Amino acid sequence: MAGRGGKRLERKKDNWPQDLLLSILATLPAKSLFRFKSASKHWRSLITNPDFIEQHLENQQKKEYPQLIFASTESKTDLVLESVAIVDVEVREADGAKTRKGFKRTSLNICHLPTDVYHMSNSCDGILCFFGKTNVFVYNPGTREFRILQIGREGSSLVTSYPFDCFGQLFSRYHLVGFGRDQVTKERKIIRLFRPKGEFEDQIHECEVFTLSSGAGSSWRGIGKVAYFIRLAQRPVYVNGTLHWILDGRHANPSELIVCFDLHTEKFQAISHPSCYSENSLDQYKRQLMGLLHLRNSLCLVEPEPMLQLNIWIMNQSNGIWEKLFCVDWESMNYKNPLPFPIAELKDGTFFVYHCTGNLQIYYPESKSFSEALLGHERMVQPSAFFESLVPLYGEPLVY
Template identity: 60%
Template sequence: MAGRSGTSLKNNYWPEDLLLSILATLPAKSLLRFKCVSRHWQALIINPHFMEQHLEKQQKKDYPQLIFASRASKPDMDMVLESMAIVDVEVGDGEGTKTRKGLKRSSSNICHLQSANYFVSNSCNGIICLFGITNVFLYNPGTREFRIVKMQKKEFSPDNSSVDTFGIRIAKETNKRAYNDIFLAVRVFPLYQLVGFGRDQVTKECKIIRLFTPNEENPIHECEVFTLSSDAGASWKGLGEVAYFIRAAQLPVYLNGALHWILDERHANPSEVIVSFDLHTEKFQAISHTSCFSVVSDRSRLHHMELLSFRGSLCLVEGKYDWSSRQLNISIMNQSNGIWEKLFSINRGLMNYRFPLAFPIAELKDGTFLVLRHKKNLEIFDPESQSDSEVLIQHEKSVDYYAYSESLVPLYGVPLVN
């Protein structure tokens, strides 16, 4: 880039505060290109303070980015990660032009994981975390950087033949797959280990948290932490046994520097429903839930219980199904006083008992929610009218969606290249 006189654009042409403010609104892909403008621009973009400013701007956007995860068609059974953006689309009809929401696929960050055994964990600050039997796979769709971290200790597993070997393959634009052929049968989880990914709000370090059961006789989890850094010799740090009975087979939720899981119904204190792990202090702490809808201590009677994050707060989803009706109740925790309040419900009559209700994924600026129905259709749900609007995308087979914000947060790994 050059100024009017043909000289390079440096700080004397652009006030640095203005330049940083403009750059922070741009997608990560553009910023990676702009690092080549000059050494000055490169130094600005890789500065940790700018990375935080960029992440904050991206998180305040009206619509989140989406990653959908699915399995490719047989025989390879690879896992496919693809990024999509929510966009406003003008649609004409007999009454004039209207604006509706649509999806725009990204053609530059499609990633295939060659693994027969994988589990999706969670996303944090633009980074997606997946794990297998022996490895954790981290991927930043914005920068296309990935990193594979080998686990240190082995958890108990009744299936000793289960082995994963993460491999990477990029789907080039000239070799795109037919997405109506990809599927993911159900959301599956290992029973003997939980993996979460988050960021220390004080040091800004990214950490992998692993809870695992070392043997069948002792159902208590042990915990170990891996801190991402440029140190090639970095290793897991053991924290010993966890004092809380954490429920198996669930996704963690990252929020405000902590990871959250639901406690098992056999936990000693029935009023403690959720446990959080502070990524800075590396300590566990239980959270009570004064239920808005039901007797939470009788968790065994609930068909479904899961955690979400909306509006910068922790949300608890309680699902009740019987032969006459089905309902999801979503409550939100007030960050200032810890009191839980009802956010909204999704009510449905008996339609198809085999399928779960539409599960909320992200809230949009108009108060509606993105929901995944039957693990195939991405739709928009209005809590006030209890109605569904247009279907944004429809698959013949099941997929999982995850909301994230683009970031420049480094993994100290390797970039994906075609």
């Protein structure tokens, strides 16, 4: 563009204060920032900076509503991910305008994965982790980046059929897999618990770790024997650098209920549980009815008292003391077996509660009541709450 006197006017690259630019960019959705990376080398360097990625993730986690993901298998090579964004919708009624919760639903088919039976492990920092008998698939919906990892040492089947947890979720019969972040190094790691091929005791014996890094030499590392008898058929719960599981009733120390794995030290350790449980009350049957959840960035325990109520306990991260977060009257639950379970808390103190029949409802702790069914699914799905992120997987872009 020519100005007066024929001199060409040039745009300045840095005509915005960088702190202001970063603060604005950090509030935008991951998918928008993913497109902005191609605007210039300068913007790309800003958006891919680890400090900016961390700030963006923190901003996303402060949003009023999380996003919900419902995963299902179309076949042994295809996954279907339904993303549900929660929005406020103004509805006009006879007594005036009211705000209701609405949903914006989008569906993504991920095709041509290595043949396997895939199950969702858990999500962490906007990344979803799935695993089958021989493969692990990790995917970031915000950046559309994925990685497929082949399982390391072959393991033996732990049970004769695919097991279910207390929430009716289906799991692999070959191993347990967890995903999370090392709080010290900031690296993301995949943990696999399995029984080596050729052994016949019905418990997990060994653990191996895969660190997601940009290096070409990444591989599974064995870290030795597992001294805890971990219950099969359960999702791990990631909280602040540790993964958590419930112990089996056949564990050597019956007073221990929950074990955690520190992703930095790579050590297992039993942790406290609600004080109302004594050694005598933690029998095999009662453990099978319990489940772990992630709410308020804390570890939660779901414990049913049949015919009375469903208790949701939460652990204080600073002192390890458990408190009752809320309880659900048994008679108010439309579904009791398998158990319904909260998957996310909203800013008004209510909870999204899901049941394996496919129904999503809101639970109101103050009135101890449920809303009508808000969403329904015809096929079995695995739900998870997550926030978008720019966290890299050092993998490939998903083409669709």
